[in-house]
């Protein structure tokens with residue numbers, strides 16, 4: 001299944017007039033406020049979000065998995081699916097591989113396929129939270145933190161193997177997320193496991209090519225329910241500092257206890273030049289991995305507000321690696337990813353509308369009411385015509401979801417791949 005730009009531009013025609021009226025309306029509104037709409041559209045066109053190789057099949061909960069049919073069962077097919085997303089949205093020009101779920105069999109073929117879809121290889125993710133078949137040691141009681149040296153060595157070697165795989169594809173960063181922790185008080189020694197983790201990460205860091213970055217992801221709980229070794233941004237930040245300059249913290253939106261002020265964490269890390277990457281999703285209770293913006297869109301906007309401010313004001317912080325880390329079992333994964341991409345673009349566009357100068361003045365005058373008004377003025381602006389126009393200018397879809405449906409893409413994928421094909425992943 002492949003869609004071409006011609007099909008998209010033909011289908012765009014039916015909604016073009018409506019789009020132009022809406023675009024004209026917002027462009028005039030913005031001009032009135034002295035904001036250049038084209039400047040925002042340009043930023044949106046350049047914004048690319050990586051799609052994780054594990055989000056293209058129906059996700060499972062531990063209670064069941066319900067296939068959607070037509071799931072990609074090879075890495076090539078996964079790249080084809082991302083190609084569909086990228087052609088429709090012009091926002092999904094990267095893939096993030098999870099190893100060993102998606103080890104390329106034929107590197108040249110994989111690189112060619114990605115190039116054909118204009119997809120680059122973003123961070124590679126290691127996996128020491130599952131035992132691999134034929135593995136000598138088990139991660140049942142932790143990996144990089146394990147009190148058994150042989151287990152730590154195996155986990156370190158796995159991370160080095162992942163770097164080597166990434167190198168062959170052109171990736172420039174490694175994301176490490178550890179399930180390491182304990183489920184019962186007294187099960188492990190906090191200091192010892194932290195030290196082991198630190199030493200192991202330092203060893204991995206030493207193997208990192210000079211133009212690579214290491215991202216350390218944190219998470220408060222799950223699969224362990226009493227303690228997690230890298231439980232929060234502070235622990236990740238400390239470990240990143242111990243490793244060195246090219247090690248950074250990675251924020252996954254779902255990896256916080258309820259009501260955590262994530263935007264403040266983002267601001268703190270950017271201030272220190274240590275925010276490396278981002279996993280987008282949304283949640284109500286825990287690491288729910290729900291569609292981005294589906295539960296707390298205002299929080300997403302506030303996070304983007306800090307990102308926009310931080311990117312502008314913290315030149316020491318490197319460009320961020322953006323990725324969607326959402327997956328669940330009741331939506332068509334491609335429709336879900338289209339919705340997530342749209343939510344990200346909307347929040348980004350709204351954040352770009354915040355009048356930073358006015359906000360600063362209101363803050364200095366302690367005018368709290370004005371501060372809130374400034375933020376909400378941006379948040380309550382319907383920026384969707386700008387997002388749509390950013391796609392039109394790149395020959396992508398005005399309405400990606402509508403075109404996805406009208407082309408009956410899922411039906412074709414089911415016809416091509418079968419009703420029961422399954423994708424690798426969680």
Ligand code: LRH
Pocket residue numbers: 054125177217219252279287325426
């Ligand atoms: C852990 C996580 C991490 C993994 C992915 C599958 O909850 O967010 O990023 O690599 O899910």
Ligand code: MN
Pocket residue numbers: 177217252279325
């Ligand atoms: Mn994640």
Ligand code: MN
Pocket residue numbers: 252254255287325
């Ligand atoms: Mn997660």
